[in-house]
Amino acid sequence: MLKNELMKNGTQNFLMEYEQTNTGKNTISVIEGNAHDWFQKLEIIDFELLLYKSYLQDYYSGKMRCEKSTINSLLSYICRHIEQNKFHLRTCLYYKNRISKIRECDDMECEQIYMEAHSLFKKRLQDHFIKIKRLKHQIISKTLVYSELKID
Template identity: 65%
Template sequence: MKYEPENNDESTIAVIEKHAYDWLVNLEIIDFELLFYKSYLQEYDRTKTPGKKNTLNSLILNISEQIEQNKFHLRTCLFYKNRVSKIRECDDLACEQIYLDAHSLFKNRLQDHFKQISLLKHQIISKTIAFSALNID
């Protein structure tokens, strides 16, 4: 899938740099949220019955796996963000296209990751509501 530039080279580079910055910020927020959810559920798990513990343990394991996945994306995004400026050094369209294609691929991978995190958050909230005395209409 080829990346289609929007306008001129400078605006394309600015868009790519903005994407990289936004992704890095989102990944850092997700990192904090997942650590918070895991800590909260581990504390909550200590007070529950064995049947509920199994469900929570499975959810905590899933969160742990996503924490590792998010850390991978965070490291990759930081590396990517630092390399985006290299596109300014390209002398021809073939060189630029390599960076643009990499951007498109990375964007798709992060969008998939963000969808997985969103689904996990919904799962966390639904389990927390189910196991607590909260009554949300």
């Protein structure tokens, strides 16, 4: 009951936000635009994570044992996030392709179904983006600790 109420309120808030920012645009075009933006962001994250992994692997080879332990745990954490990001990339691609098959709604009930699904998908991706942001901060802070580079 509570979950349904939260979902309903979350959807209503999302619909109100949608109506304020997207007047004049139809629901499907907004959803398509979001999916396109998310897919591009996920592709960039994929590239960045592979770059960080490669950098840390090279960086790892010249470090002392205590530093290697920290870097090794960070590398395994990066690898887990690479797999999660690949999952989100596949899911987002599927979602993008599915959107093109959505028909235009004639009533609010129909539109609300699409918006609820879109809102849920958006929430999952936002959570993923937050985790990636934290990971990037962790990578930077750990490499700064062990490097001679000083940033004020």
